[in-house]
Amino acid sequence: MSKLSKEMIHLLGNYGHIGFTFVAAIFIGMGLGIYLDQKVFDGRTAPWFTFIGLAFGIAAGFKSLYDIVKYQNRD
Amino acid sequence: MEHPILFISIILEKLGLPIPHGPVGHGFLEQICAPYMTYTWFTMIFLVVVGKMTLGNLEMVPGKGQNFWEILIGGMEDFFVENMGRELTDKLFPMIATFALYIAVANLIGLIPGFMSPTSSINTTLALTIIVWVTHHVIGLRANGIGYIKHFLGPMPILIPLMLPIELISNFARLLSLSIRLFGNIMAKETLLGILFMLAGAFFAPLPIMILGVLVSLVQAMVFVLLTVVYITQANEHAH
Numbered sequence: 001m002s003k004l005s006k007e008m009i010h011l012l013g014n015y016g017h018i019g020f021t022f023v024a025a026i027f028i029g030m031g032l033g034i035y036l037d038q039k040v041f042d043g044r045t046a047p048w049f050t051f052i053g054l055a056f057g058i059a060a061g062f063k064s065l066y067d068i069v070k071y072q073n074r075d
Numbered sequence: 076m077e078h079p080i081l082f083i084s085i086i087l088e089k090l091g092l093p094i095p096h097g098p099v100g101h102g103f104l105e106q107i108c109a110p111y112m113t114y115t116w117f118t119m120i121f122l123v124v125v126g127k128m129t130l131g132n133l134e135m136v137p138g139k140g141q142n143f144w145e146i147l148i149g150g151m152e153d154f155f156v157e158n159m160g161r162e163l164t165d166k167l168f169p170m171i172a173t174f175a176l177y178i179a180v181a182n183l184i185g186l187i188p189g190f191m192s193p194t195s196s197i198n199t200t201l202a203l204t205i206i207v208w209v210t211h212h213v214i215g216l217r218a219n220g221i222g223y224i225k226h227f228l229g230p231m232p233i234l235i236p237l238m239l240p241i242e243l244i245s246n247f248a249r250l251l252s253l254s255i256r257l258f259g260n261i262m263a264k265e266t267l268l269g270i271l272f273m274l275a276g277a278f279f280a281p282l283p284i285m286i287l288g289v290l291v292s293l294v295q296a297m298v299f300v301l302l303t304v305v306y307i308t309q310a311n312e313h314a315h
Contacts, residue, residue: 012294014300020256024249032244040105059237060244071305 014072021068029057033068082189083113086127111196117179118193138252151175151300158304171209174203174256175300178257182292185265186285187270192292197254204254207303226310233280253302260295264288 033053037045087108088094095105106112129140131235137145151172155164177195185192191198215223227246228240272279 009294009297010301013298014305016294016298017252017256017302020252021245021248024252024255025245028247028251045087056240056244060248062239064245064248065242067251071309 005011014068017047018057018065025061026054026057029060032057049054081110081114083117083216084108084110087113098233105194109196111193111199114184114191115181115199117190118177118184121184122180122247129303131177146170155304156299158310163307166213167307168209169302170206171300174207174303175296178203178299179293179296182296183289186259186292188269188287192261192265194257195265197258200258203257203299204250205251207306209304209309211303214307218311219313222313223310234296249302249306257299260291264291276311286300304308 001061030050030053032049033056036053037043037047041049082283084094092108093102093105095109096100126144131146132140152164152168155171159167181194181199182192184190185195191195219225227239227242228235229242264284264287267284268281271284274280274303
């Protein structure tokens with residue numbers, strides 16, 4: 001395999017999953033919030049845990065972006 | 076969306092075994108006979124038989140078959156050593172290389188009429204992902220001991236209440252993204268092929284998608300392996 005295509009594959013693998021990881025983090029955070037609101041507290045705390053979970057999910061998405069970039073630029 | 080023809084399902088049906096009509100059956104036997112299960116077995120048998128046929132008797136001067144495997148396995152090993160280091164590669168090479176071969180073959184057989192990709196079912200990809208996910212935590216725990224928890228605590232103690240949920244969520248997001256990416260890509264390829272074949276199979280409409288399908292299959296197998304390597308490397312490192 002030539003050097004260029006090897007590097008191309010590397011980049012594709014490292015950056016190709018950014019979109020999916022970002023969305024998955026948001027979904028997990030928000031899903032957790034909705035679960036807490038609807039199942040654990042029976043809707044008494046209705047929108048709050050959802051919003052908190054959404055905020056944590058978005059933060060986690062950016063954190064995973066940061067991790068990907070940091071891993072790419074390590075040592 | 077069912078495939079037009081799945082020959083293993085037809086053979087099993089002729090043998091009198093129950094074939095589920097939906098994607099997953101109800102009874103135990105029906106679940107065993109679901110297409111993604113039978114084609115998983117098919118892929119495994121294919122890999123074992125081809126490996127046995129080409130590597131049955133190893134020679135000093137390799138023939139065609141042995142040459143192919145030597146290049147493939149050698150290339151993969153070089154890649155792992157470059158990324159994970161010698162020690163981890165020796166420990167984990169069998170698992171990750173098996174995943175790579177299995178996913179690549181499983182993706183590619185879906186392009187042949189009469190076959191389906193086992194990876195186009197979320198059950199298969201989720202199983203693979205859970206194995207990888209548990210493995211990277213086990214590797215992290217063994218390498219760092221109880222200090223592995225520092226991976227989840229952020230850079231300084233005052234930020235722990237903020238960083239702990241974020242790190243946990245982004246860690247669980249790996250589970251979701253790794254499984255759904257592989258599943259989504261392959262399922263999309265399979266469904267698109269099926270629809271195009273039904274609509275305009277006589278005019279070779281699925282042909283361009285098949286060419287893209289080869290690319291997608293190989294790239295997805297590679298992305299899965301690359302991410303496995305990255306996760307294990309990160310878990311093995313000392314926390315910042």
